[in-house]
Amino acid sequence: MVEKNNDKKGVIAARIREARIAAGLTQGQVAKFLGLHRPSISEIEAGNRSVSAEELVQLADMFDVDLAWLGGEGADTVDPHDNKLQLAARELQKLKPDDLERLLKIITSMRTTERPE
Amino acid sequence: MTVKFKELAEQAMLTAIDVREQWQRDDDGPLDVYTLCQDMGVAVRFVSIPSMEGLYGRRDDGRSVILLPSQRPLPRRVFSCGHELGHHVFGHGSSIDQMIGTYTDRKGASFDPNEFLVDTFAGFLLMPTLGIRNAFISRDWKVADATPEQIFAVACSFGVGYETLITHMTFSLQMLNRNRAKTLVNDGPKSIRERILGRPSAEPLIIVDHHWAMPTVDAEVGTLLLLPDNAEADGVGLVVDETTAPSRLFRASRPGITRVFVRGTSWALFIRIAKKEFVGLAQYRHLECEEDDGNE
Numbered sequence: 360m361v362e363k364n365n366d367k368k369g370v371i372a373a374r375i376r377e378a379r380i381a382a383g384l385t386q387g388q389v390a391k392f393l394g395l396h397r398p399s400i401s402e403i404e405a406g407n408r409s410v411s412a413e414e415l416v417q418l419a420d421m422f423d424v425d426l427a428w429l430g431g432e433g434a435d436t437v438d439p440h441d442n443k444l445q446l447a448a449r450e451l452q453k454l455k456p457d458d459l460e461r462l463l464k465i466i467t468s469m470r471t472t473e474r475p476e
Numbered sequence: 477m478t479v480k481f482k483e484l485a486e487q488a489m490l491t492a493i494d495v496r497e498q499w500q501r502d503d504d505g506p507l508d509v510y511t512l513c514q515d516m517g518v519a520v521r522f523v524s525i526p527s528m529e530g531l532y533g534r535r536d537d538g539r540s541v542i543l544l545p546s547q548r549p550l551p552r553r554v555f556s557c558g559h560e561l562g563h564h565v566f567g568h569g570s571s572i573d574q575m576i577g578t579y580t581d582r583k584g585a586s587f588d589p590n591e592f593l594v595d596t597f598a599g600f601l602l603m604p605t606l607g608i609r610n611a612f613i614s615r616d617w618k619v620a621d622a623t624p625e626q627i628f629a630v631a632c633s634f635g636v637g638y639e640t641l642i643t644h645m646t647f648s649l650q651m652l653n654r655n656r657a658k659t660l661v662n663d664g665p666k667s668i669r670e671r672i673l674g675r676p677s678a679e680p681l682i683i684v685d686h687h688w689a690m691p692t693v694d695a696e697v698g699t700l701l702l703l704p705d706n707a708e709a710d711g712v713g714l715v716v717d718e719t720t721a722p723s724r725l726f727r728a729s730r731p732g733i734t735r736v737f738v739r740g741t742s743w744a745l746f747i748r749i750a751k752k753e754f755v756g757l758a759q760y761r762h763l764e765c766e767e768d769d770g771n772e
Contacts, residue, residue: 382757388760445569454528
């Protein structure tokens with residue numbers, strides 16, 4: 360059980376870092392938004408500091424990603440057969456395999472829940 | 477299949493007018509397409525996927541996102557954003573496996589009505605008919621004999637590329653004939669920059685004049701900005717470029733928002749500078765960052 364919890368903590372930490380970079384924010388900017396010191400963000404991303412539920416909601420909102428995904432739920436990448444997702448893109452066949460994989464990863468983190476008002 | 481270009485173009489134009497009206501944008505000015513997307517609930521992300529032109533995605537709960545490649549020039553990203561917003565407005569979209577299959581099947585196909593529709597929509601949304609006419613009139617320029625430099629300045633003021641404006645003025649607004657358009661396109665931004673700067677330059681240039689209609693100018697680090705005579709800048713984001721002749725030539729040097737003004741006049745604007753090839757959400761592109769800010 361302890362090992363399982365640590366695994367999940369690691370997934371959450373990795374997803375927070377991934378989502379922060381994908382949002383174009385530095386650790387310093389995130390810390391400023393949350394009213395924390397920069398080392399706290401660094402510790403969270405290293406998996407050395409737990410994230411409260413409230414902080415997780417704020418981070419999901421700030422990064423514009425799905426809260427459940429940020430909280431470690433679901434797969435790392437989207438299922439191409441997932442009919443819940445509709446896309447429109449030009450010349451998709453020209454995408455390199457690496458680029459397509461990166462694209463699917465970004466789409467996986469997309470919000471599915473309404474922002475809290 | 478007979479392609480009804482005229483009907484599609486009319487649908488695109490009327491929809492662009494509707495969107496501007498519904499989201500309370502005036503009917504003749506340039507607009508900030510990223511803020512419009514945000515207001516419409518569509519997230520815009522710049523991503524480092526150079527082989528992608530742009531993508532619109534929507535989940536069944538209504539959440540939408542536009543992905544744009546960060547490596548493309550700023551005006552190209554603006555137009556691609558308008559294009560992808562068109563897919564959102566017209567409700568286009570297919571599942572991923574369908575799309576990969578469809579596009580594989582359609583290799584070599586030359587015309588897609590949906591793509592024409594959203595391209596034309598983006599044109600009218602970003603460059604409304606009245607706005608383009610007014611841009612020339614207010615500067616006391618005539619479309620009939622406008623120089624490449626003048627057309628380039630108008631393109632800058634709408635945030636679009638030189639060729640994009642010429643294409644729109646030729647095929648959608650029918651203000652230019654095809655021969656003239658071809659001559660203008662041949663005299664492209666590279667030559668225009670060289671004439672203005674007095675030296676060849678690969679760096680993007682934005683001409684900002686007294687008739688600039690927006691309160692803001694979007695740039696990224698490395699962009700050159702030619703401002704009105706005697707313009708000054710607050711802060712450190714914009715520095716005078718001393719490598720060339722015009723004394724009002726500035727270079728965007730660091731991310732953030734810098735005010736520019738001409739002393740003794742009411743002319744003032746905000747230059748919003750993004751990191752070069754910024755990756756992230758559009759609303760964060762102009763945030764300042766400290767050198768030791770823990771970016772990685």
